[in-house]
Amino acid sequence: MLQVAMTSKVAGFVTTLFMMVMMMVPKTVSAENIDRIVTQQFFDMIINQADGDCPGKNFYSRDAFLKAHNSYHRFGNMNTEDDSKREVAAAFAHFTHETGHFCYIEEIGGASRDYCDESNIEFPCAPNKGYYGRGPIQLSWNFNYGPAGQNIGFDGLNAPQTVANDPVVSFKTALWYWMEFVRPVMNQGFGATIRAINGYLECNQGNPETVNARVYYYxxxxxxxxxxPGDNLTC
Structure with missing residues (x-):
């Protein structure tokens, strides 16, 4: 009986120790739980600030975002719950700024601007196609449309307009760009994400007003x- 009692005590101690260790492990947010962060209320809070006649009001939606997220399930799933929420806050801050609260699908006046890098032989520009800003992160340039299309599954070079016609593809381009170029610097603070998206125009006092706007949303x-929000908010 003494041996049984001692075994029971040891088992109880081991169970208690295991529970304590598990409580110390940082919480993570699984891909299936992104909808618990990006709630309908959170999404509506952003898009409802856009004017009623904005083209994005009938284009962008939380449902389209969640469908796009199925292809990029690591987004919003970082080491800890807090880091995951910070990533969502950072991405949607940039989405908000780039689109005017999901008002704009395409860059204003973008069709009149040349976003063709003719030196890029891997992703050459197609005739009469414009690679101006489209989607939540305003994807631009042929060297972004080409690989984004390959990764997502649409012809980015010959049909860049798909980003402005298909809301799921539109969000996928934003998540593709984020995971490729922005997620790697998230641990450096929000300022580093600004640099990764538009740093050559905005950082180092290039355009402090837009930097401050992004920081405000974040x-x-x-x-x-x-x-x-963490440290290092500006660039």
Whole structure:
């Protein structure tokens, strides 16, 4: 009986120790739980600030975002719950700024601008096609449309307009760009994400007003998601 009692005590101790260790492990957010961060209320809070006649009002939707997320399930799934929320806040801050609260699908006046890098022989520009900003992150240039299309599954070079015609593809381009170029610098602070998206125009006092606008959206979304924004907010 003494041996049984001792075995029971050891088992209880091991169970308690295991539970304590598990409580110390940082929480993660699984891909299936992204909808718990990007709630309908969170999405509506952004898009409802756009004017009623904005083209994006009938284009962008939370449902389209979630469908796109199925292809990029690592987005919003970082090491800890707080880091995951910060990533969502950062991405949607940039989406908000780039599209005017999901108002614009295409860059204003973009069709009149030349976004063809003729030196890029891997992703050459197609005749009479414009690679100006489209989608939540305003994807631009042939060297982005080409690989984005390959990764997502549409002809980015010959049919760049797909990004402005298909809301799921549109969100996929934003998530593709984010995972390729922005996620790797998330650990350096929000300022590094600005540099990764539009740093050559905005950082180093290039355009402090737009930097401040991005930071404002980010800190607001962090507050709404209940997470501290962290350090190094500007670039």
């Amino acid at each position: 800190t607001q979304y962090c507050s709404q998601l209940g997470v501290a």
